[in-house]
Amino acid sequence: MFRLTLLVAALAAALFIVSAQAATPRLTGEAGPGFSIEVTKAGKDVKTLKAGKYTIKVEDKSSIHNFHLIGPGVNKKTSVSFTGETTWKVTLKPGKYTYQCDIHVAAGMKGSFKVTK
Ligand SMILES: [Cu+2]
Numbered sequence: 001m002f003r004l005t006l007l008v009a010a011l012a013a014a015l016f017i018v019s020a021q022a023a024t025p026r027l028t029g030e031a032g033p034g035f036s037i038e039v040t041k042a043g044k045d046v047k048t049l050k051a052g053k054y055t056i057k058v059e060d061k062s063s064i065h066n067f068h069l070i071g072p073g074v075n076k077k078t079s080v081s082f083t084g085e086t087t088w089k090v091t092l093k094p095g096k097y098t099y100q101c102d103i104h105v106a107a108g109m110k111g112s113f114k115v116t117k
Contacts, residue, residue: 027054051093
């Protein structure tokens with residue numbers, strides 16, 4: 001009986017961990033290969049998000065661009081020479097977040113989204 005209780009507790013803990021991970025919304029940040037940069041969620045351009053924890057998969061597709069996310073409590077970037085994928089865990093707070101390529105920000109290679117409570 002004691003063993004069964006332990007097994008049930010272990011299963012419950014495992015399920016809790018799986019559901020907690022599944023509950024973290026996933027975003028995708030994409031820079032390049034052309035002069036484009038975007039943040040999407042389930043394939044749609046992100047305009048507003050609820051505050052909270054997010055996992056963002058960054059796809060930096062060009063060695064002449066980078067992906068830089070700036071906003072309340074967040075300042076993360078890939079290097080310009082870097083090409084490939086990286087994953088960040090971020091906590092977004094209410095406010096405005098800007099993503100940009102640092103080299104081509106003046107050329108309009110940037111975007112933003114709003115985070116609400
Ligand atoms: Cu660029």
